[in-house]
Amino acid sequence: MNVSGHAAIVTGGASGMGAETARALTAAGASVTVMDVQQEKLLQIAGQIGCLAVTCDVTSSASAETAVAQAKDAHGAARVLVNCAGVAPAKRIVGRNGPMPLEDFKRVIDINLVGTFNLMRLVAADLYAEPALDETGERGVIVNTASVAAYEGQIGQAAYSASKGGIVALTIQAARDLSAKGIRVVTIAPGFIATPMLLGMPEEVQQSLAQQAPFPQRFGRPDEYSKLVLHIIDNQMINGEVIRLDGAARMQAR
Numbered sequence: 001m002n003v004s005g006h007a008a009i010v011t012g013g014a015s016g017m018g019a020e021t022a023r024a025l026t027a028a029g030a031s032v033t034v035m036d037v038q039q040e041k042l043l044q045i046a047g048q049i050g051c052l053a054v055t056c057d058v059t060s061s062a063s064a065e066t067a068v069a070q071a072k073d074a075h076g077a078a079r080v081l082v083n084c085a086g087v088a089p090a091k092r093i094v095g096r097n098g099p100m101p102l103e104d105f106k107r108v109i110d111i112n113l114v115g116t117f118n119l120m121r122l123v124a125a126d127l128y129a130e131p132a133l134d135e136t137g138e139r140g141v142i143v144n145t146a147s148v149a150a151y152e153g154q155i156g157q158a159a160y161s162a163s164k165g166g167i168v169a170l171t172i173q174a175a176r177d178l179s180a181k182g183i184r185v186v187t188i189a190p191g192f193i194a195t196p197m198l199l200g201m202p203e204e205v206q207q208s209l210a211q212q213a214p215f216p217q218r219f220g221r222p223d224e225y226s227k228l229v230l231h232i233i234d235n236q237m238i239n240g241e242v243i244r245l246d247g248a249a250r251m252q253a254r
C-alpha cells in the first residue's frame with residue numbers, strides 16, 4: 001500500500017527505531033501518532049517530527065484502547081501499525097541472589113509480547129470496519145519488532161528471548177487470522193541497532209557486539225530499520241514473514 005495520506009501508529013515512538021520510523025512515515029505523507037510511556041520525550045519527538053503524541057502503556061488494555069481511540073479521532077483508523085515499544089533488561093535465570101524473580105520475567109513478556117498483541121488486536125479490529133484500500137482487498141499492514149535474540153538469546157536474555165520468540169511465532173498465525181480482511185503482518189528481527197537501548201550498554205560490550213556482524217561490521221542505524229518498514233508497507237507480497245536485519249550477525253552466548 002501507499003502510506004501517503006493514511007493514518008499510522010508507532011509504539012515506542014519516543015526513542016530509537018520507533019522515533020525514526022515515525023519520522024520516515026511522516027516524511028512519506030502519513031498522519032502519524034506516536035505512543036510511549038515516556039511522556040516528556042514523546043512530546044519533544046512529536047514536536048520535532050510534526051506528528052501526534054499520545055501517552056500509552058502498551059501493557060494496559062484500557063490505556064491502549066484510549067490511545068488508539070484518540071489517534072483515530074485525530075487521523076481516522078490507522079492503516080499502519082509499527083510496534084516498537086520494548087525493553088531489554090539482562091538477568092540470568094539463576095543469579096547471585098537466587099532464581100530470577102518471576103515478576104521480572106513477566107514484566108518483559110508483558111511489555112514486549114503482550115504489548116505487541118494488545119495494539120495489534122485493537123488496530124486490526126478498527127480496520128475490520130474500514131473499506132478495503134483497493135481491488136486487492138488490502139486494508140492495512142502491521143509491522144512488529146522481534147530481535148535476533150528470538151533465535152540466539154545470549155546469557156542473561158531469558159525473558160527477552162522468550163518475549164521476542166513469541167512475536168516471531170505470532171507472525172504467521174496473525175497473518176493468517178487477519179488475512180480475511182486483507183491485513184498483513186510482518187516482523188523485523190533486528191540485530192544490533194545504534195539506539196539508546198544499545199548505546200546504554202558498557203563500551204566493551206558494544207565493541208564485542210559490533211564485531212559479531214560479518215558485514216557490515218558496525219551497528220545498524222535506526223533509518224535502516226525504518227527503510228525496511230516503508231518497503232514492507234509498499235510490497236504487498238511480504239506477509240507472515242520474519243525478516244532479520246543484522247548484517248549476517250549470529251549472536252554468541254555472551
Ligand SMILES: NC(=O)c1ccc[n+]([C@@H]2O[C@H](COP(=O)([O-])OP(=O)(O)OC[C@H]3O[C@@H](n4cnc5c(N)ncnc54)[C@H](O)[C@@H]3O)[C@@H](O)[C@H]2O)c1
Nearest residue numbers: 012015016017036037057058085086147190192193195197
Ligand atoms: N537496539 C537494538 O539493537 C535492538 C535489537 C533488536 C530488537 N530491538 C527491539 O526494537 C524495539 C525498539 O527498540 P530501540 O532500540 O529503539 O529501543 P529504545 O529504548 O530506544 O525505545 C524503546 C521505547 O519503548 C518504550 N516503552 C517501553 N515500555 C513501554 C510501554 N510499556 N508502553 C509504551 N512504550 C514503552 C520506551 O519508553 C522507549 O521509548 C524494541 O522492541 C527492541 O526490543 C532493538
